[in-house]
Amino acid sequence: MSTTARRAGLAIVAAALALTGAVYGATRPASADVTAQLTASQLVADMGAGWNLGNQLEANANGIPNETAWGNPVVTQALIDRVKASGFKTIRIPVSYLGNIGAGPNYTVSAAWLTRVAEVVNYAYNQGLYVLINMHGDGYKAVTGSWLICDSSDQTTIKDKYQKVWQQIATKFQSYNEHLVFESMNEEFDGQYGNPTSACYSNINAYNQIFVDTVRKTGGTNASRWLLVPGWNTNIEYTAGNYGFVLPTDQYRSTSIPSAEQRLMISVHYYDPWDFAGQEDGTITQWGAAATNPAKKSTWGQEDYMDTMLKKMYDAFVTRGYPVFVGEYGSIDKTTYDAASNTYRVNYAKALVSTAKKYGAATAYWDNGYNGQHGFGLFNRSSATVTQQGIISAIVTAAGGSQPTTTPTSAPTSSPTSSPTSSPTAGPSGTCRVVNAVNAWNTGLTNTITITNTGTAAINGWTLTFTLPSGQTIVSGWSATYTPASGTVTATNASYNGALPAGGSTSIGYQANHTGNAAAPTTVKLNGATCS
Structure with missing residues (x-):
């Protein structure tokens, strides 16, 4: 997601997070964690409902990654436990490296930062969840210290740095089983939203190829784990259409993988129509066939468009054995403009997850940790509590999962239908x-x-x-x-x-x-x- 949109009103915190080298989560060796290799369709089904940690490990202060820099609290085990208890089976963890990468020629990544990344990964991985980590903010021109720039003139240096950083990341997580997925990069493009330029797209393809080759060559589970690669700006049209995207070859993968199976996934994002999903005004607050006010509904981007776009990914990749991952989608809170807005946010999330499942794609909702006006948040990260149960229920149900509660699968309202499962027992006054x-x-x-x-x-x-x-x-x-x-x-x-x-x-x-x-x-x- 773009830098401006992802912050969504989060306050900038000046204090930097003090990182230590202590390891708080136990890394499980591959020998104790061997799981059967899943086919593409099995993987998508097993990943179930997905959720994004958002900007936590992507945030930075003056180019130095800092998980509290954009207003979120430090990530805790309690938060991840709440996410799992809510029915999510997959967590995407965006990560920036930026100023935590040392100078060439070695480009050594800060050991303390890799340790903290591993700690957060372990919060989810040790609970049996699927975890995706990537290189997220290093390719944004607007971010201080960004360097993975596809239209930069010094591609030799960029590619060398990219290869060495991913080699260190892959080595760090070499022993993790296939519940950990690597994503090569995030929304990589030249900053212009028009048609992709061939030179820049060629470099994006080259980054993906370097990523696949580098990870595979580190061995261990990396030789067979699923790897996720995006096209131009994770845009469906520019990835599935004839605009220059080239699938990486996977020549160094493990020989244990049947020749007819793939181990590459394709990454796209979905925020259409933007005037409903992310535009911070009160003009468009409703979406879908259930919308009651045409003036508050976008003129495009409804259920039929969503189906068309995801079918393009199915036709281009899923039919060839490459599963698709909609790594970001969601819509912001506009209840200050329209009290019924959350109903349409629920409908939007349910439709996206259902349609993606129909076309062989897994999904992960974008949660930037911000609740209230213009926020994407589903959880309060300070108290590790749920804030948008209606959206969560819609996602989990549409993905084929089950809710751990009796909460209705529609948006929460002030006229509840559920009832307690036991008779209240009063305590004495003052207790x-x-x-x-x-x-x-x-x-x-x-x-x-x-x-x-x-x-x-x-x-x-x-x-x-x-x-x-x-x-x-x-x-x-x-x-x-x-x-x-x-x-x-x-x-x-x-x-x-x-x-x-x-x-x-x-x-x-x-x-x-x-x-x-x-x-x-x-x-x-x-x-x-x-x-x-």
């Missing part, structure tokens, strides 16, 4: 504590409520009542059901968080509109007991 974490903007807000049972007895099923300030109306919620949408609200536990042992906590939350008062709710009671 609960709540902490509100309100994040407000213009006319909207999100609030994450952490509920703690401070009593000595377990609570089996709960209802939390609270009073919203005047002018606030809940438009969506997660980890509980909420009714009514304003005034005194009752939040009832979901099926998975109704049991609160003594000292136990759970977090729930909601998004609301407001007319000027973004304060936290008052008069909070858990099963009738007033909370501190």
